[in-house]
Amino acid sequence: MILRNKIAAQAGLLLDDEVAPGSIAERRDRLTEPHVRDLEDWVQDLTSRTGEAIPSFDPRSGGVRSSVLVLREEPRCLAGEKSGFVSIDNNDLAAQHTSIAHGSGGLDYGQTVHWNVVPWWVQNPETTPVGGRRTLLAQARRARQDLLDVLDLLPGIRVVVLLGKQTERAWSVVDPGGYDVVTAPHPSPLAWHQMSVSGVRNSALTINAFSRAAATIAD
Secondary structure: OOOOOHHHHHOOOOEOOOOOOOHHHHHHHHHHOHHHHHHHHHHHHHHHHHOOOOOEEOOOOOHHHOOEEEEEOOOHHHHHHHHOEEOOOEOOHHHHHHHHHHHHHOOOHHHEEEEEOOOOOOOOOOOOOOOOOOOHHHHHHHOHHHHHHHHHHOOOOOEEEEEOHHHHHHHHHHOOOOOEEEEEOOOOHHHHOOEOOOOOEHHHHHHHHHHHHHHHHHO
């Protein structure tokens, strides 16, 4: 039982049944709320069509009311198999760092919705052929229409924040145009504390990206 996301825990929002028993079921009970209901219906349909394990949108976020879409490349195993949500309340350091970026950048979580360019874990051993290997870009091409469908469900999106170089590469496969795109380093524990080539710490660059997104939707 390891607590990694202290911010979510201190706020009573942590999504981890080992550390916070009942937290996941309580969040899942909110998936019928109007701002996420259509998104959850879409997730269930996509899960049925693809056979992939796909996490849910976080009902604590803005859902279909959002002005900013925050994207990472894929959910990997934590969101896909543990909490079952794409959320800044997951019990991992990347989620905590993203929460810091929200707070320090002045971008309210309720103004955003978090998702992934590829909505399933690319290297999931349960769906990867034996002896085979799936690549992020190949899966991004496979999921291109799915991301376009998500964007159709999010009519208020003005800014897309891309977290990490891999996310930028995956987005380039889909890029529908028509959005202000802001890029930032990946919020992983390794990247967060590193210095960029410009001599600025990655954490500061990420906070600045969230601040720019907040300023754009405030105009």
